[in-house]
Amino acid sequence: MITVVGLNYKSAPIDIREKHAFNEHETFKALQLLKSSFPDAEFVLLATCNRVELYCVTAYSGQIAPESLANFLAEFHKVPLENFEHFLYIHKNEHAVRHLLTVASSLDSMVVGEGQIIGQVKESYHQACKAESTGKVLNRLFHCAFSAAKKIYTNTSIANGRISVAGVAVKLASQLFADITSAKVVVIGAGEMGELFVQHLRHVKCRDITIVNRSYDRALNIAKRYEIAAKKWEELERLLGEANIAIASAAVQDYFFNKESLKNIISSRRDSSLLILDIAVPRNFEPSVNEIEGVYLYSIDELSQAAEENRKAREDDIVKAMQIIGENVTDFMAWVSARDIGPLIGQMRKQFAKISQRELDSFFVGTRADASCRNVMEPMVRRIVNRLLHCVIKNVNTVAKEEGPLEAARLAQSIIQHAQEMSSQTGGDQEQEQ
């Protein structure tokens, strides 16, 4: 039985996730505690800034209720369960396997295609190995997740590009400038979109950002918030002349700059590129500005189009990635079924053999004890029992395929139980007969 109990950025707000954060030491300690409480189970704890997930594998006979795992999380961090219970998700068996594979291949990440998560999953697995809390099933499951993630990264272009318009703009800037952190950025206008772009540029550690707005106070406000510079409107042309990236988001009725005026402004600069992201509507720059050598003008529509193309390309990749995950889940579950049901089938064989032996023993008693036909009858009875058993096993395998290994195990266990009862009854009959 494979279970995952956890919470992530989709299910829980940051203040809840913060309370359940695990550092390296805590992860190790938690795994050791779990292992000492449930020595027969296997555990891996995946803890990143976006998720905390506890993977657990138990035998069907010694299942640990997901609630116990949730309780453990609550007790470990001393947070009452009722405070975060409704943020938790629980996946079992095939769903749990699919979930891990989806997480490892970044399909469940905030930014699909980010490469950090696979490293974090590997690190969590290594921690669990160190704490000796893994076993055959989790070892195989995590290796299956690593290979699925590798296959997805190799066979799809999921790791390329970003989805948002601002993300595309940052990518464009990185395509033009060797060191985006030292690129000079001037933001024209203090609108919401401009602010969003500033956020993205700050995220990639862009240092030299200056905001220019007609209302200097508003510019100063934003500048303080993002720790960037603010200049007065009169300095715009000089700043534009020195800039590498210009983000235009000022409200205007007509173009601020046309081809000629911009040519004059940038005439003194040496051969460096200027990326203009004109996200204002109406636009701040005349489209013909793009014809100037070294100037790359992108309007909001063009950025959106690039983002949309990117998203479409990614959708195909996501479908392909899900197919790869599906194949891996099927393979893994087939292995788990074979592994779980195999011993149960062995037990079934034993019980059936026991019944047939008892029946034979009860038949050949008294005057029939030395009957010569016993040598012929014994193998014949065994053959009949084996044939009947074959039908039963086939049925169990069908259940395993259609309803999962858990159902198949339940069915096998109930057959074994019935067989045990029958074999004990057979013994009773024998006594009565005697």
Add this chain to the structure above:
Amino acid sequence: MIELPIPEIIIFATVLAAYLAAAIVGVLQLRPVGEKFKRCLIPLIALAVSLEAVLLIFRAVEIKAIPLTGLFESMIVLTMVFGLIYLFFAIAIKEVWFGTVMSLVIFVTVILAALVARPASEPNGVTATPWAIVHGIAMILSGVSIMLAAASAMLYLLADHSLKKKKALHVLGKMPNIERLGQMNQFGLKACFVLMTFGLAGGIGLAITSSAKLNISIVGWLTDAKIVLITAVWVLLAVILLFNHIGAVKKKHSAYITIAVFLLILFAVVGTTLFCGTKHNFNRQNENTVDVAK
């Protein structure tokens, strides 16, 4: 190529096939789902480079000397160094376009090598002089530098075109950034100029000390198509670098000129041998004879 001995034909044909396959893979990897082909590029180029090394060893054994005297051998060394540069840079440059341009340029160069393929011939006596060694090595390395500059220039122009035409997705994550391409272009041009200066100095030294042995007069040197073209390229390089230094030429124009210089060098090396005839030949046959290649 048909004049080569059978083992060399087999090896060289395999080299050609490997570079052709690399060029095809280079193009295929640009397709939307083509990234999976990327992993084939390094083994193919590594195979071709190894086979070229085997070919040179064959020739070295045959003539009992370092086989760098014929044009074919020089071209083989050139493609080997191109290949090694790709293999070396592929560690740092993951963008698919780099592999595409490099594989195509190497393929073109190896095709040109096939055009001038001749059986191994014993080296002329002058090839053992320091002047000839400096000249040979410097010229091959300058060829490698201009190839690097040309590959960067092609990528620069492609990236610039795609970004101007708003086809951002064609380049995002697939090409090195424009600024770095410009820097690589400039570095290639500078390295080519410096190495070519050494090469020309070595060549002048060789001409002064060994003209009699090579049976070429001063006028012969000054009117040889290959030498005239290479000197013209050197002057052109000096002019571009000067203009670049004072900021009088745009990066885009510099990229176009780099490609022109690369083509001019290819013509000077291969074209003059095929179409014009040159006395710039260090085979034993050329010793005290005038050997004009076809």
